[in-house]
Amino acid sequence: MIDILSAAWPYSGIRAFTTRNGGGLSAGPYGSLNLATHVDDRVQDVMANRARLKEAQRLPNNPCWLRQVHSATVVDAAHPYPEPPTADGSFTISPGVVCAVLTADCLPIVLADRSARVVAVLHGGWRGLVGGIIEAGIRALPTPPRTLVAWLGPAIGPAHYEVGPEVRAAFDKEAHMAFVALRTGKYRADLYALARWRLRAAGITEIYGGGLDTFHDESLYSFRREPVCGRMATVAWIV
Numbered sequence: 001m002i003d004i005l006s007a008a009w010p011y012s013g014i015r016a017f018t019t020r021n022g023g024g025l026s027a028g029p030y031g032s033l034n035l036a037t038h039v040d041d042r043v044q045d046v047m048a049n050r051a052r053l054k055e056a057q058r059l060p061n062n063p064c065w066l067r068q069v070h071s072a073t074v075v076d077a078a079h080p081y082p083e084p085p086t087a088d089g090s091f092t093i094s095p096g097v098v099c100a101v102l103t104a105d106c107l108p109i110v111l112a113d114r115s116a117r118v119v120a121v122l123h124g125g126w127r128g129l130v131g132g133i134i135e136a137g138i139r140a141l142p143t144p145p146r147t148l149v150a151w152l153g154p155a156i157g158p159a160h161y162e163v164g165p166e167v168r169a170a171f172d173k174e175a176h177m178a179f180v181a182l183r184t185g186k187y188r189a190d191l192y193a194l195a196r197w198r199l200r201a202a203g204i205t206e207i208y209g210g211g212l213d214t215f216h217d218e219s220l221y222s223f224r225r226e227p228v229c230g231r232m233a234t235v236a237w238i239v
């Protein structure tokens with residue numbers, strides 16, 4: 001059985017959720033609902049998992065899968081790409097077009113407007129947040145930021161996310177409240193707080209989700225917990 005974490009927001013016109021790691025066919029460290037083709041899992045198992053996801057959750061179309069590289073590139077999910085485009089986010093204004101990103105500690109971010117006319121899904125690792133993935137997602141949508149809301153899917157929590165001083169230095173001083181210094185010279189970083197800071201700075205104040213920890217929750221994939229692992233999908237579409 002495929003289990004999901006649904007977006008907890010009051011907007012029924014947008015369907016958004018993140019998969020957990022059960023209910024698929026992948027074996028070994030990828031068990032069992034790995035949805036990524038780039039982690040050395042058996043391709044036939046990944047394709048079967050994607051088919052199961054589509055059927056179980058009644059996706060209106062196959063998701064627009066991406067080749068993610070921690071960039072700030074956001075593409076139109078409705079375009080008929082012959083291969084997954086190199087990007088870290090997609091958007092659509094068309095009902096039934098499914099946006100998706102893959103994660104295993106990084107933060108998936110869903111943007112939508114209150115009238116359910118637009119939606120975007122973004123891959124928010126620290127590099128993407130610094131590079132402007134949130135701002136790029138907002139620019140891609142044909143609606144003012146004040147009309148948008150955000151949902152933050154599951155990511156690694158600050159209790160388990162240690163980073164070096166170069167990561168703290170990459171963010172503006174206003175964001176340093178999201179870092180806690182350790183005696184080792186490293187920092188604990190709060191991806192959720194960093195994303196909320198960037199969202200609010202961009203004009204989005206209605207923010208849902210956050211607070212989960214992929215490292216702690218074994219029903220979610222975590223690269224920090226298990227460096228060889230599968231990937232979850234966060235998908236969203238206009239109903």
